[in-house]
Amino acid sequence: MSLTMRPLALTINGKAFGPVDVPEGLMMVDFLHEYADLTGSRFGCGIGVCHACVVILDGAGGSEEIRTCITGAHFFNGKTIRTVEGHAKYDEHGEVVVLSPIQQKFLEHYSFQCGYCTPGFVNGATVLVERLKREPVARDQVEQTISAALNPHICRCTGYVRYYEAVKDVILSTPGLVKAGS
Known part of the structure; x- marks a missing residue:
């Protein structure tokens, strides 16, 4: 059995990232840690309850919190996010x-x-x-x-x-x- 890879490109903390091939089903918190070397978002509960993993998704209507432990990385394809590393x-x-x-x-x-x-x-x-x-x-x-x-x-x-x-x-x-x- 092999992993199915798909390209992912997004903007993280104001910088373009990708495209990079990422396994389908990879959660965003794992993508941030393993591919983007951004480890500030924490893996806490793994079921979206504790909110230690949230990032900010920026959109036309404003910003919103997205829990990355239950949201796949490909959801963010073409989108703009901020992690805790992007505030200072x-x-x-x-x-x-x-x-x-x-x-x-x-x-x-x-x-x-x-x-x-x-x-x-x-x-x-x-x-x-x-x-x-x-x-x-x-x-x-x-x-x-x-x-x-x-x-x-x-x-x-x-x-x-x-x-x-x-x-x-x-x-x-x-x-x-x-x-x-x-």
Whole structure:
């Protein structure tokens, strides 16, 4: 028995990748680790429940989280994604020079313990902030909005409070995410 290979080409973190022959049925998290050398997305539960593996899929309607442990790599053919490695700014030597606002606030709030779930939380919070840029929320709805967006993410170390506080800090300190006068 042999594997059936198909070409896959997509944009990852702003850079074209492929085409490269990839086995049919290969999950995206495995593609990222084995073909793209991007290991930030974590394989957690393997059944799409914990959200440690999410990447951001960019489309015309905005960004969305996609669980890569249950989504085949070929689903992403011709699409544009961002992984946790794509949020920070790097210099010409590949060294991080500036973290994204979400990453910075997670550090400032000591949001994570073991860090295994952090890539999923970074991507989930980023999608939330990008949505709020298009559709601001009333100030009295911020906490409920954060909970709705991040509740699917599982942190086995119970770091939720600090993640949520960090995201609230980003939302309240970024102009335009909260409706004026609310």
